[in-house]
Structures are given as C-alpha cells and as structure tokens.
Amino acid sequence: MEVKRVFVGAGCNRVVNNVSCGASGLVSFGAQNAVAIFCPKTAQILTTLPGHKASVNCTLWLPNSKFAFKAKQLEQHFLLSGDAEGVIILWEYSLVDAKWRYVLQVPQAHKKGVTCITAIMVSQQEAVFASASSDGTVNVWEVVFPSTRGGDCKLSCSDSLFVGQKPMVALSLAELPGNSKQLVLAMGGLDNKIHLYCGERNGKFLRACELKAHTDWIRSLDLSLPVYVNGETSLLLVSSSQDKGIRIWKMTLQDSSASNKKQQTSLASYIKGPVLVAGSSSYQISMESLLIGHEDWVYSVEWQPPSTSSVEGIECFQPQSILSASMDKTMLIWQPEKTTGIWMNVVTVGELSHCALGFYGGHWSPNADSILAHGYGGSFHLWKDVGIEYDDWKPQKVPSGHFAAVSDIAWARCGEYMMSVSHDQSTRVFAPWLNNTSVENEESWHEIARPQVHGHDINCVTVIKGKGNHRFVGGADEKVARVFESPLSFLKTLSHVTSDNSSFSADIQADVQILGANMSALGLSQKPIYVQAASTPTDRSNTEGFDTLETVPEAVPVVLTEPPIEEQLAWHTLWPESHKLYGHGNELFSLCCDHDGKLVASSCKAQSAPVAEIWLWQVGSWKSVGRLQSHSLTVTQMEFSHDNQYLLAVSRDRHFSVFQINHKGTDEINYQLVAKQEAHKRIIWSCSWNPFGHEFATGSRDKTVKIWTVETETSVKLLLTLPPFKSSVTALSWLGLDSHSNRGLLAVGMENGLIELWNLNSRGGDGHLSVQNASPAVKFDPFLCHVSTVQRLSWRNPQKSEDSETVQLASCGADHCVRIFSVTIT
Structure with a gap:
C-alpha cells in the first residue's frame, strides 16, 4: 500500500x-509545533517537519x-527553528531529491521561548x-556544514551574553567591512x-556602544552588506x-591617517553618533535617515537582497532599497531619490485589505521580484512585480489554512470539496482546482470559500447529504447550531472548480435567489444578499467617509475563476x-447527518445526564423530533449506520x-x-461504522480500538480488540473495500499525530455476522502526519468503487493543519 501527500492547509503562527525566505526559493514558517515549508510558485505547502x-x-x-x-x-x-520552550532544531534540505533530514537539536537550550x-x-x-x-x-x-549529504554538522558555542531583565526581540549579524574577521551583532529590545x-x-x-533614538520597543533590525561609496x-x-x-x-x-586632519565643521559632524571600536579598526556611526510613513507599529524591516548578477568576486553590491511591514x-518599499538622496516610499501594497488586521512581517524573495507578508489572521499575502518597464505589483496565490486547532472536517455529499471548522472561528472549504497550466492536468487543492466567519470557536460541522442545494450545520462554543445554505456565487464557482457542469448545479442554480452573504459588524448572523438587490446599486452616499463600527464594507459576492487570495476569501465568499437550532443547554460538541439528508443529530458539552441528551432535528422544517437519553457526560462523536x-x-x-431509528x-x-x-477504561473519543454492514469500531484514550457488531435487535457483541497503540486513539x-467479503480498511489517528491503516477481514460465519481478523496495513511516515492530536479522519467516499485503485483520506489536527492523503490499494 502506498501513501502520498496530496494537500496540506495551515495558517501561520501569530508571532513576529x-x-x-530561503535562497532555495522556499518559505518556512511555524504552524503550531510544526515547521511548514511552502513553495511560492505553486502556492502549496510541501511538507511539515x-x-x-x-x-x-x-x-x-x-x-x-x-x-x-x-x-x-x-x-x-539548512534551516533553524526555535520554539516557545527554548529548543532550537537544525534541519537539512537536499536540493537534489527534495528530502528533509533532522540534523540535531542545539545543546544548551534557552530556559524560555526563543524570540x-x-x-x-x-x-x-x-x-x-x-x-x-x-x-x-x-x-x-558557529556551525560548519558537512561537505557531503547526511554528514555531521560541527556546532560550537562562541558566546552566551546575558542582556538583562528586558529581553531582546530583534537581532542582526554582519561582517565588518575592511575587517572580515570581526563581526558586529546588533540587538534591539524592550x-x-x-x-x-x-x-x-x-x-x-564585547559590548561596543548603544544607539538611542527610538521611543518605543525595537521590533526589527537588519544590517546590510558592505556599501562602497566614493571610496568610503x-x-x-x-x-x-x-x-x-x-x-x-x-x-x-575611519581612515587612521585622515583622523589627524582638522575636522571641518559641517552639519554632518553635529549629528555624529558614537564610535564603534572593533579590534584595530574603528567605525563612526551616524544617523542617516528617519523614514516616516507608517501609521502603526512597524514589525519588520529588511534590506533588498543583492541581485545575483552583480557579483564580482566576493564584493557584493547592496541595493539601496528597504521593505517594511x-x-x-x-x-512599503523605500528607496533614496536619485538627485537629493532623500529616502522616499516608492511602492505601497496591502492598503486595500480590510481583513488582514495588520502585518507581522515582510520578506523579499531571493531575486527581489516578489514580497511576502504574513498577517494577524495567520494568512499570507504575496505581491509580485509583473511590470516590464515600470513597477507593477500584483497580488498572487498563496497557501492558506486555519491558525488554530482544526476541530472537525466533513466531505461534500459527492466528495467535490472538503469543509473544515476550527477554533480560529472560521469554516473553510478546500477543493481540487484542475491546474490547466500543468502537463499532467494535475489537480492542486486550494481554499475556495470561507462560508462562516464567527465570533465563537467552532467545534463541529456536518454536511447535509441528500438532494438539493449544498447545506451544512455548524456548532460552536454557543448553545445554538446554525444552518447555512450555499449561495449562487459558490455554485457557479464550484462549476469552475470541478470543470464539469454537473446536472445538479444547473437545476439548483435556477432556484437559488441568494447571491451571497453579508456580515453585520457587531452581529454573529450572516445576512443574505439577494440576486435582485445586488443588481441595483445601493445608496451609500450617507456613509461615505465615515469609518464607524456600524458601517462595514459591503460584501460583493464573487464567482471565482481561479483560486482566490485572502482578501476575496475573508469577505466575499x-x-x-x-x-438556528435552539435547544441545547451548553456549548455544542458534535454533529452528524444521516445518509439520506433527513435527520441531523447534535450533542453538547455535558456533566450530567439531562444535558448530555442527543437532539434529533428534521432537515427542512428544522423541528426537533427527538431527544435521546443514554449518557451522563459529553457525547464525543455520533454516526449513522450506512x-x-x-x-x-x-x-x-x-x-x-446504539439507537434504532x-x-x-x-x-x-x-x-x-x-x-x-461500557466499552473502554477511559474516554471514548471516536467511532466509525462499516459502510457495508452493522459492524462498528470504537477508539479510546486507553490506547485501544475495539470492533463490535449489532447482532440482534437488542444486543451488541465484541468481535475483536486490536493490539494496543502507543498513544491515545482520537480518530477513526x-x-x-468489498461488500461481498466484507473487507475493510480502518484508519486510526492518535494523540501523537500519527496515522495507521489496518486491514479488517471477515473469517468464517455467514459473511454477515462474521468474526473479524485485523492486520496492520501501513503506518504513515511521520513527515506526512500531524505533529499533535489527530482530531478527525474521513474517507472521501467511504464505499470504495471496484475500479478505482486510489482512495483519498482527509484528516485534521490540533497542529492547525488540514491534510489529504491518497492511498493506493494494491
């Protein structure tokens, strides 16, 4: 059995x-406790370490x-990564075969987080x-890299400096010009x-000097490469x-021979700063310029990397250009004017986004033709200079995903897309976009919609199966379940995505009168925008110029013809x-829908039997049609038999x-x-039915998975207990695979982030009430898996058709990641 990574979706940690950006063209970032690597060209996350x-x-x-x-x-x-416990890890990336290797953990970890x-x-x-x-x-x-791949790195600690009670949050290192043995280390902090x-x-x-001028915390420092001007x-x-x-x-x-001459009194001599002495050389420091243009904290500044064409020997030209975020x-990109030398802001990007909530950092690509920012909402924003004779910066596709634990996933009824919900208070839709540029016509997955942006952490979601429009029910840290219906703009986008005008969309599109939705600034409900209303321009004259909390920018629902960027997702999808389904007494915890799309079951967090009841809702009328009482604590997962x-x-x-319905x-x-x-010794986290029968599996914190069968109308029998796993079982x-022989494949997800597949075969019996036997099929490579708890697993089509050899498995986890794997069954 072969397992491949199809897609990883993840947002960036909210730290500065x-x-x-690597010289290899790849970008690294932290996603919870994983180090994620993405390729800006394909806008895909390649791996997590x-x-x-x-x-x-x-x-x-x-x-x-x-x-x-x-x-x-x-x-x-090589790549260095530092975490909130003070640990720093060194990784090796081989350009030849694009493989990663864990090299070493830096000894003498810091006692607190690395900043x-x-x-x-x-x-x-x-x-x-x-x-x-x-x-x-x-x-x-100091680190010396091996000359051959997979060799040992030599690491030695040159110095450990205690800088006082106010820690440093910005560092930059450089070789001093004219004396390459001497290094200068600039630090800035609180x-x-x-x-x-x-x-x-x-x-x-050794401490050389201090520069005082800023009036608040220093957030970013960057030393240039040596600059040669007029022989200086x-x-x-x-x-x-x-x-x-x-x-x-x-x-x-400073030239030692020139220092004896009488200094001329000029303006420059009045604004000279301290002198930096390093070995036998000394350097005069002066403040060259003050750039004012931002209206809020400036989190990062970075010199433009030298263009690789201008290398002559070692001396490298430092372009006079700075990026700030x-x-x-x-x-902003700043450059000095040709004539006066005054630094001016020459490029501004990002000012139109009303959803980015500010940028935590900005970076140049190695050849300086694109700039990347990461924002408060875990999102990336990439602009590329596509102009030929003059600058023309255009937004580009980037990977996206949740920036908090992903709590649940659900496939659309025919598997066209996958939906995920998270504690980052959003619901997202991911779909394969047929990539017309590639030769093999490969599908690349992208986030295509953000149906719900909420004010509470979202815990569970279920997509309503059965005929009719696309609908889902979401449950959050509130006592209400909310039902959402897909608007016309999404249906049209979906027909672009799947690139086949499937019959259902044409029929449904004729009936749907709602184009999209709008969010009120202080509310949690998303109000519909009707097709007729969208065609008549609304009178906005009275709100022009007033940016108050009550007036939010009008959402303009868009039909997407290519994968969207963050601005479109956050507002227009x-x-x-x-x-709204009212009834539960506490925060909602789990939801499921039957396979005909007639019933939805919901449960909430509970400490007592009355609160722990399961409510049944009728799809369509949304009346409560049943309250099932059985448990005394939170119902963690529910599933209807097929x-x-x-x-x-x-x-x-x-x-x-088990309830009969x-x-x-x-x-x-x-x-x-x-x-x-009572099935396990600890909490039961997950369950799953056999798609071809009345057998089901349960997985628990006691590290076991058990297989059961519903024997008669009144009894359930234990068929089999799998050998204990190394970690709590949190998802199944x-x-x-085969309805005649009742053969199946069970995916098991664990608290340590790892995933295993097990073969389940029937022996003896009459094929229906058979005794199962289980054997391990495959353990996923840790580089493919999550790095913390797997919250949910879901096969794209749980009843595998006979002709297809590959099936797809989706997973989500506490590491902020949504993952899709393809499994080739031989």
Whole structure:
C-alpha cells in the first residue's frame, strides 16, 4: 500500500519572526509545533517537519534570500527553528531529491521561548548564528556544514551574553567591512535602545556602544552588506520600532591617517553618533535617515537582497532599497531619490485589505521580484512585480489554512470539496482546482470559500447529504447550531472548480435567489444578499467617509475563476445563514447527518445526564423530533449506520449507545435504545461504522480500538480488540473495500499525530455476522502526519468503487493543519 501527500492547509503562527525566505526559493514558517515549508510558485505547502514539542516561534534559512548570491553551488540548504520552550532544531534540505533530514537539536537550550534567530553565511560551508530568548540571554554559535549529504554538522558555542531583565526581540549579524574577521551583532529590545556588540567569529563578543533614538520597543533590525561609496566603506543598519518610525544608521570605517586632519565643521559632524571600536579598526556611526510613513507599529524591516548578477568576486553590491511591514496593513518599499538622496516610499501594497488586521512581517524573495507578508489572521499575502518597464505589483496565490486547532472536517455529499471548522472561528472549504497550466492536468487543492466567519470557536460541522442545494450545520462554543445554505456565487464557482457542469448545479442554480452573504459588524448572523438587490446599486452616499463600527464594507459576492487570495476569501465568499437550532443547554460538541439528508443529530458539552441528551432535528422544517437519553457526560462523536437504521454515539462516560431509528411517515420518528455498554477504561473519543454492514469500531484514550457488531435487535457483541497503540486513539474512519467479503480498511489517528491503516477481514460465519481478523496495513511516515492530536479522519467516499485503485483520506489536527492523503490499494 502506498501513501502520498496530496494537500496540506495551515495558517501561520501569530508571532513576529516566524517566516523566513530561503535562497532555495522556499518559505518556512511555524504552524503550531510544526515547521511548514511552502513553495511560492505553486502556492502549496510541501511538507511539515515534526520535532518540536512546543509552538514554533521563529524559523531561519541558511542561506536565506539575503545570501542567495553565495548559494549557487550548494546542494544542501539548512534551516533553524526555535520554539516557545527554548529548543532550537537544525534541519537539512537536499536540493537534489527534495528530502528533509533532522540534523540535531542545539545543546544548551534557552530556559524560555526563543524570540529571534539571525545568521550570516561566512563561507559556503560555515555560518554564524545568534538566538535571543525571553530569558534575557543571547547565544552565538558557529556551525560548519558537512561537505557531503547526511554528514555531521560541527556546532560550537562562541558566546552566551546575558542582556538583562528586558529581553531582546530583534537581532542582526554582519561582517565588518575592511575587517572580515570581526563581526558586529546588533540587538534591539524592550528598552528602546539598539545595542551593538563586536567579536571574532569564534571568540567572545564585547559590548561596543548603544544607539538611542527610538521611543518605543525595537521590533526589527537588519544590517546590510558592505556599501562602497566614493571610496568610503560603510555598513548600513535599518531599525524599526513600535514608535511607527524607521531609522537608517551608517557605520563608516575611519581612515587612521585622515583622523589627524582638522575636522571641518559641517552639519554632518553635529549629528555624529558614537564610535564603534572593533579590534584595530574603528567605525563612526551616524544617523542617516528617519523614514516616516507608517501609521502603526512597524514589525519588520529588511534590506533588498543583492541581485545575483552583480557579483564580482566576493564584493557584493547592496541595493539601496528597504521593505517594511506594519500593523497598519501595509508594506512599503523605500528607496533614496536619485538627485537629493532623500529616502522616499516608492511602492505601497496591502492598503486595500480590510481583513488582514495588520502585518507581522515582510520578506523579499531571493531575486527581489516578489514580497511576502504574513498577517494577524495567520494568512499570507504575496505581491509580485509583473511590470516590464515600470513597477507593477500584483497580488498572487498563496497557501492558506486555519491558525488554530482544526476541530472537525466533513466531505461534500459527492466528495467535490472538503469543509473544515476550527477554533480560529472560521469554516473553510478546500477543493481540487484542475491546474490547466500543468502537463499532467494535475489537480492542486486550494481554499475556495470561507462560508462562516464567527465570533465563537467552532467545534463541529456536518454536511447535509441528500438532494438539493449544498447545506451544512455548524456548532460552536454557543448553545445554538446554525444552518447555512450555499449561495449562487459558490455554485457557479464550484462549476469552475470541478470543470464539469454537473446536472445538479444547473437545476439548483435556477432556484437559488441568494447571491451571497453579508456580515453585520457587531452581529454573529450572516445576512443574505439577494440576486435582485445586488443588481441595483445601493445608496451609500450617507456613509461615505465615515469609518464607524456600524458601517462595514459591503460584501460583493464573487464567482471565482481561479483560486482566490485572502482578501476575496475573508469577505466575499460567505454563505447566508438559514436557520438556528435552539435547544441545547451548553456549548455544542458534535454533529452528524444521516445518509439520506433527513435527520441531523447534535450533542453538547455535558456533566450530567439531562444535558448530555442527543437532539434529533428534521432537515427542512428544522423541528426537533427527538431527544435521546443514554449518557451522563459529553457525547464525543455520533454516526449513522450506512443504511440509516442505527445511530451510534460514544461518550466521555466510557460507554457507547446504539439507537434504532424508524421513520414513521413524513414527520414522525420512532427511536429506541438497542444497547448501551461500557466499552473502554477511559474516554471514548471516536467511532466509525462499516459502510457495508452493522459492524462498528470504537477508539479510546486507553490506547485501544475495539470492533463490535449489532447482532440482534437488542444486543451488541465484541468481535475483536486490536493490539494496543502507543498513544491515545482520537480518530477513526472505516473504508469499505468489498461488500461481498466484507473487507475493510480502518484508519486510526492518535494523540501523537500519527496515522495507521489496518486491514479488517471477515473469517468464517455467514459473511454477515462474521468474526473479524485485523492486520496492520501501513503506518504513515511521520513527515506526512500531524505533529499533535489527530482530531478527525474521513474517507472521501467511504464505499470504495471496484475500479478505482486510489482512495483519498482527509484528516485534521490540533497542529492547525488540514491534510489529504491518497492511498493506493494494491
């Protein structure tokens, strides 16, 4: 059996130094405690690296885009990642076969979280990096990379500096011009000053001087490569702060012979700063420029990487261009005017997005033709310069995903798309977009809609099966379940995505009168926008110019003809809410729908039997048609059998219940408890029915999976217990392979993030009430799996058709990731 990764969707951790652009063209970022790698060309996340036990705070490529000019012959690139517990890990990436390797964990971890990592490539085989932590220390390391792939890295600690009670949150390293043995380390932090330290590569670093000018926390520092102007060798430092300002500092190598001459009194001599002494050289520091243009905290500044064409020997030209990113939702590019030399803002991007909630960092691509920002909502924003004669920056596709734990997933009734809900308070739709540019006509998955943006963490979702329009029910940390119906704009988008005008969409599109939905600024309900209303322009004159809480920008539902970017998703792809289901006494916890689309079952968090009852709702009229009582604590998962005869529920009270459901005519429903049994020693987290029979599986915190069968109308019998797993079992999904021999494949997801597949075969018996035997089919590679709890597993079509060899499995986890795997069954 072969398992391949099809898709990973994940958002970026909301921390400042989290993203790094590598000389390889790939981008790294932290997604909860995974290090995720994405390719800007395909807008796909390529892999996630497991290894951190805590949330990843910062990542840094060696070499990053700044040193791309030194990386031409390199076959291995390296990556550093630091987490919230102070651990730093070094990874190796091989360009030849695109494989990753865990190299080592840096010894002497910081006592608290790592806030920032900076590095310079001294040569192709050597680098020096420094890490800062909230424990008030800055460590400097020298690393020598192996000349062959898979060799050992030599790591030595040059120095550990204690910088005081106010920790440093920004670092930058550079070689001093005219004296390459000496390094300068710039640090900035919560005391509003920039501290400069000097030292040799493998020696101690000594405090050299302080630069005082900013009036609030320093947020970002970047030292340029050496600059040569009029025979003068200098180094430029750019700093940004929460005081909304950006400052450029210049360090000029002082010529010892010229220092004896009488200094001429000029304006420059009055604004000179301190002198930096490093070994036998000294550098005069002066403040070169103050850039004012942002209206909020400036979280990052970065020098443009040198264009690789202008390398002559080692001396490399530093372009006079700076990228800054701010919480005011803009990224600016600054360059000095040709004639006056005054730094001006020449490019502004991002100001139109009313949903980004500010940028946490901005980065150049290695050849400086595109810029990437990551925002407060875990989102990426990429602009590329597509102009030929003049600059023309256009937004590009980027990967997207949730930025908090993903709690549940559900497939559309025919598997056209997958829906996920998360504690980031959003519902997202992911679908395969036939990529017309590729030769093989491959499908690449993208987020195509964000039907619900909510004010509560969303815990569960179910897609309503059966005929009619696309509908789903979502349950959040509120006592109400909400029903959503797909608008016309989504149906039209879906016909683009699936690139076949399937019959259902044409019929439904004729009936749907709602084009999209709008969100009121202070409400939780999404109001419909009707087709007629959208065609007549509304009178907005009275709200022009007033940006108050009451007036939100009008949503304009869009039909997408290519994968959307963040601005479109967050605002223009909402679904209208059609009903609210009132009844539960606590926050909703799980939902499921039967396979005909007639009944929805819901449960909520519960500490007592009356609250733990399961409510049944009739689809369409949305009346409550039943309240099933059996459990005394939260019902964690429910599922209808594939013939809709039984409803299975598992609970924190370690019991499962099987109810028989009978439809008596159109409105009436009869239900009775067939069996209730204590099945495990700990909480039962998950359950799944055999698509071809009345067998079902339960998985528990006691690390076991048990297979049961409904024998008669009144009893359930244990068929089999799988050998104990290494971790709590948190998710199960059963795939039916063959209805005659009752053969199946059970996917098991665990608390440690790993996934296994087990073969279930029937022996003896009459094929229906048979004794099962189980054998392990395949364990997923940890690099494919989640890095923390698997919350839910779901096969795309649980009844596998005879002719297809590959099936798809979706999973979601506490690591903020949604994943889709293809499994080839041989």
